[in-house]
Amino acid sequence: METADLIWQNGEFVPWAEAKTHVLSHGLHYGTGVFEGIRCYETERGPAIFRHREHLERLGKSAQLYYFELPYSQEQLRAATHELIARNGLRSCYIRPLAFRGYGEMGLYAHGAPIEVIIAVWPWGAYLGEDGKKHGIRTKVSSWRTISGDSLIPHAKASGQYLNSILAKTESANAGYDEAILLDQHGCVSEGSGENVFIVRDGVLVTPGHTSAILDGITRNSVVQIAQDIGYRVEERAIARAELYLADEVFLTGTAAELVPVRAVDDHELGEPGEITRVIQAKFEDALHGRAEEYLEWLDFVDVPAGTGEPSKVSG
Numbered sequence: 555m556e557t558a559d560l561i562w563q564n565g566e567f568v569p570w571a572e573a574k575t576h577v578l579s580h581g582l583h584y585g586t587g588v589f590e591g592i593r594c595y596e597t598e599r600g601p602a603i604f605r606h607r608e609h610l611e612r613l614g615k616s617a618q619l620y621y622f623e624l625p626y627s628q629e630q631l632r633a634a635t636h637e638l639i640a641r642n643g644l645r646s647c648y649i650r651p652l653a654f655r656g657y658g659e660m661g662l663y664a665h666g667a668p669i670e671v672i673i674a675v676w677p678w679g680a681y682l683g684e685d686g687k688k689h690g691i692r693t694k695v696s697s698w699r700t701i702s703g704d705s706l707i708p709h710a711k712a713s714g715q716y717l718n719s720i721l722a723k724t725e726s727a728n729a730g731y732d733e734a735i736l737l738d739q740h741g742c743v744s745e746g747s748g749e750n751v752f753i754v755r756d757g758v759l760v761t762p763g764h765t766s767a768i769l770d771g772i773t774r775n776s777v778v779q780i781a782q783d784i785g786y787r788v789e790e791r792a793i794a795r796a797e798l799y800l801a802d803e804v805f806l807t808g809t810a811a812e813l814v815p816v817r818a819v820d821d822h823e824l825g826e827p828g829e830i831t832r833v834i835q836a837k838f839e840d841a842l843h844g845r846a847e848e849y850l851e852w853l854d855f856v857d858v859p860a861g862t863g864e865p866s867k868v869s870g
């Protein structure tokens with residue numbers, strides 16, 4: 555992976571190589587962590603974080619769902635992220651805040667283990683590749699079902715839950731596909747290993763609703779808004795597996811992947827990205843890069859002093 559100079563760790567800016575934690579950290583053993591994936595884009599007005607407030611709010615809710623008390627407010631985390639991007643001299647980057655139970659107590663009721671918080675930023679290109687964004691990716695329906703709401707919390711973005719996504723992603727990659735699509739416990743379409751799913755049938759966009767064990771994707775929410783603003787109808791409902799094969803268009807949405815067309819599902823060819831996917835993708839890209847006036851409110855502009863490029867000294 556690409557690196558940056560500094561990581562924010564428990565209130566301090568530390569050199570990348572020195573951001574360390576104890577091997578008996580609770581989160582390492584039991585997956586007790588909550589995190590976010592956020593992106594900052596270069597715009598004409600400087601670096602801008604896409605829907606920063608919504609991501610920090612979701613982090614707070616994920617924390618609450620796992621009975622974590624975050625030791626920092628959303629405003630403190632926002633300010634730390636701005637300073638971190640500026641001090642690393644980055645114009646665009648991926649942003650990873652993570653809160654996890656640290657070292658101090660073992661066992662499953664370890665409320666004595668402190669909550670540690672880090673924020674890392676680094677340059678990270680399109681998760682499923684630039685070619686995938688242009689021409690579409692090949693997907694496979696996973697044999698692994700999405701975690702269900704009666705055993706874990708699909709609405710939380712929690713570290714341990716990603717073992718489910720990792721099994722699905724590994725299976726699809728080992729079989730030669732770009733991404734996995736998981737079904738829920740009822741056999742209906744749920745989501746990708748790290749993305750929400752949309753299909754287009756007869757000009758209508760359809761995406762699974764909240765009872766389908768999905769993460770409430772911030773990209774999903776943005777795409778629904780954009781589609782409706784353009785004038786498309788959007789339905790939230792259960793999607794049968796075969797509808798993926800019968801759809802006119804299919805695409806995935808997520809912060810890391812952005813909006814990625816799907817060109818095949820289980821070797822059923824859908825072909826090059828369709829018209830509606832392209833129209834929404836173009837508008838979404840405009841929104842990310844500050845080119846869409848109507849969505850400027852989604853951007854949290856980072857104050858980067860002129861000439862930044864060299865991080866200033868590390869403070870304690």
Ligand SMILES: Cc1ncc(COP(=O)(O)O)c(C=O)c1O
Nearest residue numbers: 748749750769771772773808809
């Ligand atoms: C399991 C899962 N579903 C959906 C998403 C898409 O969410 P967002 O658009 O907020 O990045 C992600 C990525 O965060 C994810 O990990």
